[in-house]
Amino acid sequence: MAKVKIPLEVADGFMARNIDELKDNFDIKKIVGYFLDGKLHKWLGDRYYDDELEAIEKLSETDERLADKLCEIFNVVQDTSSIVVGEISKSNERLDVIREITDDDKLINQADRIARDQEELDQLVSAGEKKIYLLEGTFEINLKYENVKYIGLNSPIAHIPSKTL
Numbered sequence: 001m002a003k004v005k006i007p008l009e010v011a012d013g014f015m016a017r018n019i020d021e022l023k024d025n026f027d028i029k030k031i032v033g034y035f036l037d038g039k040l041h042k043w044l045g046d047r048y049y050d051d052e053l054e055a056i057e058k059l060s061e062t063d064e065r066l067a068d069k070l071c072e073i074f075n076v077v078q079d080t081s082s083i084v085v086g087e088i089s090k091s092n093e094r095l096d097v098i099r100e101i102t103d104d105d106k107l108i109n110q111a112d113r114i115a116r117d118q119e120e121l122d123q124l125v126s127a128g129e130k131k132i133y134l135l136e137g138t139f140e141i142n143l144k145y146e147n148v149k150y151i152g153l154n155s156p157i158a159h160i161p162s163k164t165l
Helices: 019-024 028-037 039-046 050-057 066-074 085-101 118-126
Strands: 131-135 138-140 149-153 157-159
Touching (some): 118 131, 118 138
Parallel strands (some): 131 149
């Protein structure tokens, strides 16, 4: 029985089914993410792109030049100056947690607006987000940030201080 080959979503939502499509629609941030979560390895292996697979297997997620080396392997030129591997790894972890509670693509696409703890909530409101999802846990809502819509996922607890004594 033939193996189902799942495409990789790259730039502008394009679904790359082969290496030429991957190169033509290359998105270094997504490629780094796929490297970190193992999808790039699987995608290359499923399509028998052995040279590229062998090259990425030599890379380390702690390599400061990871994004540059991925561009070299695929022979593409991209600006990698804004790529922070730790942030991409954290984003992948967030997506994994979200996928454990839902398969709703609309919600998964809002992953950058989902707070899993107080620190993430504080970062989101400080950045000016007006719609924030609270995932489980307990949160303190700061009233100095006005016109913010909070949406609970998986029964979070929100403590809201009183404006009056």
